[in-house]
Amino acid sequence: MAYGALSEFVGALDRGGDLIRIREPVATELEITEMADRQMKAPGGGKALLFEKPTIDGKPSRFPLAINTLGSKRRMALAIGLESVDELAHQMQLILKAKPPKSLREAWSLLKQGVDLLHARPKNVSDGPCKEEIHRFEKGDDFSLHDLPVLFCWPKDGGRFITLPMVYTADPDSGERNVGMYRMQIFDGRTTAMHWQVHKVGARHGRRYYEKNERMPVAVCLGGDPAYTFAATAPLPDGLDEVLFAGFVRKKSVELVKCETVDLAVPADVDFVLEGFVQPGELRDEGPFGDHTGFYTAVDKYPVFHLTAITHRKGAIYPATIVGVPPMEDFYLGDASVRVFLPVFKMNFPEIVDMALPAEGVFHNLVFVSIRKQYPYQAYKIMHGLWGMGQMMFSKYIVVVDADCDVHNTSEVLFRLCANTDPQRDTTFIKNPSDSLDHAPNIPNIGSHMGFDATRKLPSEGYNRGWPELVRMDEQVRAKIDALGLK
Numbered sequence: 319m320a321y322g323a324l325s326e327f328v329g330a331l332d333r334g335g336d337l338i339r340i341r342e343p344v345a346t347e348l349e350i351t352e353m354a355d356r357q358m359k360a361p362g363g364g365k366a367l368l369f370e371k372p373t374i375d376g377k378p379s380r381f382p383l384a385i386n387t388l389g390s391k392r393r394m395a396l397a398i399g400l401e402s403v404d405e406l407a408h409q410m411q412l413i414l415k416a417k418p419p420k421s422l423r424e425a426w427s428l429l430k431q432g433v434d435l436l437h438a439r440p441k442n443v444s445d446g447p448c449k450e451e452i453h454r455f456e457k458g459d460d461f462s463l464h465d466l467p468v469l470f471c472w473p474k475d476g477g478r479f480i481t482l483p484m485v486y487t488a489d490p491d492s493g494e495r496n497v498g499m500y501r502m503q504i505f506d507g508r509t510t511a512m513h514w515q516v517h518k519v520g521a522r523h524g525r526r527y528y529e530k531n532e533r534m535p536v537a538v539c540l541g542g543d544p545a546y547t548f549a550a551t552a553p554l555p556d557g558l559d560e561v562l563f564a565g566f567v568r569k570k571s572v573e574l575v576k577c578e579t580v581d582l583a584v585p586a587d588v589d590f591v592l593e594g595f596v597q598p599g600e601l602r603d604e605g606p607f608g609d610h611t612g613f614y615t616a617v618d619k620y621p622v623f624h625l626t627a628i629t630h631r632k633g634a635i636y637p638a639t640i641v642g643v644p645p646m647e648d649f650y651l652g653d654a655s656v657r658v659f660l661p662v663f664k665m666n667f668p669e670i671v672d673m674a675l676p677a678e679g680v681f682h683n684l685v686f687v688s689i690r691k692q693y694p695y696q697a698y699k700i701m702h703g704l705w706g707m708g709q710m711m712f713s714k715y716i717v718v719v720d721a722d723c724d725v726h727n728t729s730e731v732l733f734r735l736c737a738n739t740d741p742q743r744d745t746t747f748i749k750n751p752s753d754s755l756d757h758a759p760n761i762p763n764i765g766s767h768m769g770f771d772a773t774r775k776l777p778s779e780g781y782n783r784g785w786p787e788l789v790r791m792d793e794q795v796r797a798k799i800d801a802l803g804l805k
């Protein structure tokens with residue numbers, strides 16, 4: 319199912335009893351964070367919040383602000399128009415089943431065929447709701463980023479940050495589009511930082527523009543169908559189009575409209591479009607920022623985004639999130655990605671049963687994977703395979719368990735980890751790229767990663783004591799007690 323605007327999705331959340339409207343003025347400086355954080359820490363992710371009167375430096379904003387709209391399993395499923403994210407994973411699996419792909423790239427070309435069957439390829443249109451109001455800055459328009467209710471999230475942040483931006487760029491050589499979510503610190507009404515980390519596709523496009531010494535056109539979308547937001551955060555391989563993926567997710571073509579001042583096209587039904595450019599070589603201090611890791615990320619140099627225009631819908635809603643000490647809204651976005659791409663991992667590694675990235679690990683720090691083990695050292699094959707696949711390269715700790723362990727139950731995984739491992743025998747260290755946000759390594763972006771083989775050990779792995787049996791109740795007794803209706 320497709321939503322024609324963020325307001326449609328917010329309406330669906332409201333009707334489903336999953337939204338709290340806050341009619342009183344609340345400050346975009348820290349106060350919205352405090353309220354949103356309380357929801358995000360509530361069991362299951364709390365409710366979405368719509369601030370009808372956010373204030374900016376004490377003055378009312380023209381635009382309402384929605385937050386935590388994707389912060390629960392149910393809301394994430396509603397965002398993609400399904401009962402559960404697993405249904406989308408199932409659809410993905412059906413497409414891939416015809417001819418098991420040998421790589422993510424091959425999986426993608428199959429997915430493209432599936433998109434064709436759904437008639438969900440992007441379409442070009444000449445106009446759209448995102449242009450209901452157009453502010454072109456070369457014409458002296460005084461609208462600016464200060465008109466948007468952009469959050470000052472945490473007390474020691476370096477400024478206000480746009481936290482749910484979908485950043486559109488193009489490869490200057492091939493013209494291939496990329497959409498990534500990279501936060502943007504506001505420097506002034508017309509300038510922001512562009513926080514694409516070194517491993518991300520936006521940064522790669524940027525490097526090519528710098529090498530060619532050409533100005534890089536950039537368009538940033540806010541709002542619209544939540545499927546767009548999901549697609550921007552999904553770890554798709556470089557060169558694979560997030561807009562096409564969004565079409566697959568929403569089962570409807572994304573309608574693309576040309577920007578006013580840059581040579582890029584964006585979905586016509588988003589709430590805001592910020593158009594502009596990045597100038598080769600121009601870097602500026604970005605941060606500090608209270609980050610996904612739960613710590614403040616230190617100041618670092620990032621490219622500068624100069625705005626040339628802002629266009630928006632009439633009645634646009636400004637979308638935001640906060641990140642910080644987990645669990646936060648981003649956990650549900652990450653979890654949905656893992657579920658949807660699990661069939662691709664399984665195609666590459668058929669022994670994989672399930673996978674989870676628990677909230678405590680903030681995406682990349684901790685991965686639990688269960689496998690149907692058939693041969694010695696299979697757990698290590700899985701670790702190395704995952705460390706070689708796209709953004710899974712960042713996984714700091716990978717714990718491999720047997721198929722009968724529920725990886726979504728952290729307590730059960732820790733039980734297996736502690737019980738089934740001999741620390742020296744069952745661990746391995748590797749060197750790999752690290753997530754830019756990881757403050758633990760001595761040098762940014764590189765570090766060691768550790769794998770734990772918490773599976774049962776085989777004689778062929780040198781274990782000859784006979785692996786003990788897990789204590790379990792007799793099935794007949796369980797059935798009898800179940801029948802008594804006792805818990």
Ligand SMILES: Cc1cc2nc3c(=O)[nH]c(=O)nc-3n(C[C@H](O)[C@H](O)[C@H](O)COP(=O)(O)O)c2cc1C
Pocket residue numbers: 481482496497498499500501502513514515516517518519520550551552553554639641648651709
């Ligand atoms: C709320 C949120 C904020 C994010 N902020 C950033 C960011 O500032 N910089 C970054 O490089 N990645 C950030 N990410 C992760 C990227 O969006 C993600 O890795 C995405 O797959 C990158 O797309 P790309 O592979 O097309 O570059 C964020 C993710 C979420 C969910």
